[in-house]
Amino acid sequence: MTNDAPLALHVPEPAVRPGGLPDFTNVRISTAGAVARPDVDADPESIRDLAYSIIRVLDRDGEAVGPWAGFLSDEELLEGLRHMMTLRAFDARMQMAQRQGKTSFYMQHMGEEAVSCAFRKALLPGDMNFPTYRQAGLLIVAGYPLVEMMCQIYSNEQDPLKGRQLPVLYSSKEHGFFSISGNLATQYIQAVGWAMASAIKNDTKIAIGWIGDGSTAESDFHAALVFASTYKAPVVLNIVNNQWAISTFQGIARGGSGTFAARGLGFGIPALRVDGNDYLAVYAVARWAVERARRNFGPTLIEHVTYRVGAHSSSDDPSAYRPRTESDTWPLGDPVIRLKNHLIVRGVWSEDRHKQAEAEVLDTVITAQKEAERHGTLHSGGKPSVRDMFEGVFAEMPPHLRRQRQQAGV
Amino acid sequence: MPRKTMIDAIRDAMDVMMGRDDTVVVFGEDVGYFGGVFRATQGLQAKYGKSRCFDTPISELGIVGAAVGMAAYGLRPCVEIQFADYIYPAYDQIVSEAARLRYRSNGQFTCPLVVRMPTGGGIFGGQTHSQSPEALFTHVSGLKTVVPSNPSDAKGLLIAAIEDPDPVIFLEPKRLYNGPFDGHHERPVTPWSKHELGEVPDGHYTVPLGKAAIRRQGAAVTVLAYGTMVYVAEAAAAETRVDAEIIDLRTLLPLDLEAIVASVRKTGRCMIVHEATLTSGFGAELSALVQEACFYHLEAPITRVAGWDTPYPHAQEWDYFPGPARVGRALLETIEP
Numbered sequence: 001m002t003n004d005a006p007l008a009l010h011v012p013e014p015a016v017r018p019g020g021l022p023d024f025t026n027v028r029i030s031t032a033g034a035v036a037r038p039d040v041d042a043d044p045e046s047i048r049d050l051a052y053s054i055i056r057v058l059d060r061d062g063e064a065v066g067p068w069a070g071f072l073s074d075e076e077l078l079e080g081l082r083h084m085m086t087l088r089a090f091d092a093r094m095q096m097a098q099r100q101g102k103t104s105f106y107m108q109h110m111g112e113e114a115v116s117c118a119f120r121k122a123l124l125p126g127d128m129n130f131p132t133y134r135q136a137g138l139l140i141v142a143g144y145p146l147v148e149m150m151c152q153i154y155s156n157e158q159d160p161l162k163g164r165q166l167p168v169l170y171s172s173k174e175h176g177f178f179s180i181s182g183n184l185a186t187q188y189i190q191a192v193g194w195a196m197a198s199a200i201k202n203d204t205k206i207a208i209g210w211i212g213d214g215s216t217a218e219s220d221f222h223a224a225l226v227f228a229s230t231y232k233a234p235v236v237l238n239i240v241n242n243q244w245a246i247s248t249f250q251g252i253a254r255g256g257s258g259t260f261a262a263r264g265l266g267f268g269i270p271a272l273r274v275d276g277n278d279y280l281a282v283y284a285v286a287r288w289a290v291e292r293a294r295r296n297f298g299p300t301l302i303e304h305v306t307y308r309v310g311a312h313s314s315s316d317d318p319s320a321y322r323p324r325t326e327s328d329t330w331p332l333g334d335p336v337i338r339l340k341n342h343l344i345v346r347g348v349w350s351e352d353r354h355k356q357a358e359a360e361v362l363d364t365v366i367t368a369q370k371e372a373e374r375h376g377t378l379h380s381g382g383k384p385s386v387r388d389m390f391e392g393v394f395a396e397m398p399p400h401l402r403r404q405r406q407q408a409g410v
Numbered sequence: 411m412p413r414k415t416m417i418d419a420i421r422d423a424m425d426v427m428m429g430r431d432d433t434v435v436v437f438g439e440d441v442g443y444f445g446g447v448f449r450a451t452q453g454l455q456a457k458y459g460k461s462r463c464f465d466t467p468i469s470e471l472g473i474v475g476a477a478v479g480m481a482a483y484g485l486r487p488c489v490e491i492q493f494a495d496y497i498y499p500a501y502d503q504i505v506s507e508a509a510r511l512r513y514r515s516n517g518q519f520t521c522p523l524v525v526r527m528p529t530g531g532g533i534f535g536g537q538t539h540s541q542s543p544e545a546l547f548t549h550v551s552g553l554k555t556v557v558p559s560n561p562s563d564a565k566g567l568l569i570a571a572i573e574d575p576d577p578v579i580f581l582e583p584k585r586l587y588n589g590p591f592d593g594h595h596e597r598p599v600t601p602w603s604k605h606e607l608g609e610v611p612d613g614h615y616t617v618p619l620g621k622a623a624i625r626r627q628g629a630a631v632t633v634l635a636y637g638t639m640v641y642v643a644e645a646a647a648a649e650t651r652v653d654a655e656i657i658d659l660r661t662l663l664p665l666d667l668e669a670i671v672a673s674v675r676k677t678g679r680c681m682i683v684h685e686a687t688l689t690s691g692f693g694a695e696l697s698a699l700v701q702e703a704c705f706y707h708l709e710a711p712i713t714r715v716a717g718w719d720t721p722y723p724h725a726q727e728w729d730y731f732p733g734p735a736r737v738g739r740a741l742l743e744t745i746e747p
Contacts, residue, residue, distance in 0.1 A: 128482075128483075130479070160516060161514065161515065161516045162516050164513055164514055164516065165514050169514070171514070171515040171516070171518050171519065172518070173515070173518040173519060178482065178519065179511060179514055179515035179518065179519050181506060181507060181510075181514075183502065183506045183507070186475065186502060186503060186506060186507050187507075188475075189471065189472055189475030189476055189479070189503075190475055190476070190478045190479035190482065190507065191479060192475075192476055192479060193475060193476030193477060193478060193479025193480045193482075193483075194479035194480065194482060194483045195479075196476060196479070196480060197435075197479065197480040197483035197484070197485045198483060199461075200435060200461045200462070200480075200485065201433075201483075201484075201485075207479070219471055219499065220471060220475060220502075220503075222469075223467075223469045223471045223472035223475055223476075224472075224475070226467045226469060226472060227466075227467065227469075227472050227476050230466075230467060392512055392513045392516060392517055393512070393513050393551055393552050394512070394552065394554075394575075394576045395512070395520070395575040395576055398620065398663070398664035399620075399664060399665075399667065399668075400663075400664065400665065400667070
């Protein structure tokens, strides 16, 4: 017998639920410019504090400050702004197209545009991303045509994936974008394997893994970190912590760990947290980790601290599990507005030019949409052939599939 | 021609391929310095270097997941899972990733990957070293599944598997590693040096995937078997004096249906034998296919002999294992139902 009280199960809860006042006081935000920038060959042991702070460049006044500032020119930043605006406009149109029944499903990036758009700037041709479903910025920045993305979303006759994949599960080897599985976390370890292959072949290319806060709970995450650590794979492993895994707040996957980045410390992998809504900070951190991988110093784990403003997907309604106004109070703001304000402070941008750019971007997206819709949408117009359904399971079609194709009458 | 054990033949296949193609890499638990718990990779690290043959952490998910990424890069990984019983943590990587990569990316990315694993019982391995999970792979679209029954085939099939552009599950009946085993566990082991299928040609050759082999010509009944059961069926036929035609399937998927149908139409009877549990086993698929293609030629119900639908036991191994006595009784029932 014991005098202790009976055991009780601890189930973490978010600070606030629908009906309550949004509260992010538990999110500790570092001052912009305050976090040191170590050398890329730093011993992971010497930079453990980076797993608990947040690297930020843009301050409240829109100034770029501190040791992580100063890596991008005016032109590059203006281009970056346009990339994020394009992604946002693309999302708005495709979300609407889904509501209009032109496709079955859509997933938008609202609030997270800086993560994929800024990261992609730090890569070279030949590097390979293993993305999740919320990194379409990687494609837009790489110059993948919007029309092709839309044809994939519509599963139409020009769908580069022949109608085999759910909307937004793109694939473009040419643009350094690995086929998205749709199963969570599986591709984290594949990124490590790809990077190991590059090292085995004495190549110069690196791999980039992507995962969400919720999916870090999958075993694949741990396998990826073990392999990356053991073989010092030339890989950058990104965790996009957007606070919500569908309806489940990040505390359920994080458990007792202080941060997601801190998961890397036990593996001896340098772990950095970055303000995911700060285009300049994401780029600077990406550049640091990419250089580290490219120079064969091994893997880096990056936690992008951001917020999923929109629903998880077109099938989700966040008002059922979090306050409607929660996104308005997210302390790291909006990535597009922050970069816009910074460019205005730099004297190379204005509200008027921004409005004009919004109109131009929307026009570009609508033009692409019209072009894509000429090739059909999910339930009308041109479709991939039924014959395509049987192709590509194997390099060469085996007899049993040939028989089934005959039975199907195609 | 030199006679080799099945382990030596399998190692020879990897050696030949690593020598010919520097994209072939070999890794797994205990595979590198030590050469694997069954010694299938012995000497490969010393010969080809640590970046071509290496030890991994104990993570089947990690081994197969990393291999999928390597294959997508352009390598040809041939990985070892220490026992087929340990494959389950990697199952998602095989089913959702390796098997579908070509299809879902419309050929942009492919997965030329071989997953080798010792399978089957007969070594007092209990439930964690004796399973035969082949049906879990044949059920998945996008995978090929191979089960060799002798050294000569094992080498040729493994080379074909490594050269194949798609993922191949390569199940090695571990009780056959050192010699053909007919289920008579009470008798001395016959080594491969005493068996003609222990003759393994030197150098490069392939046994094509999807082609069965007739191990015994016969007129009374067709026996469909693979792996260890080929020898059990041979023993059962000899002991019952049933003139069985024994087909060694070698590859379960793609399946050599043509060879099966030709034989069953000739004999008018069919018996299926496998070590794996009966229910939803690969025998169920074979039975359905034979029934569909040979119904009007069948003179008796198709019979199946398989492992019982229990976990693989330890002490009761020889009551569980479908040995020659059980297979023989079933043979007699198939010809005189």
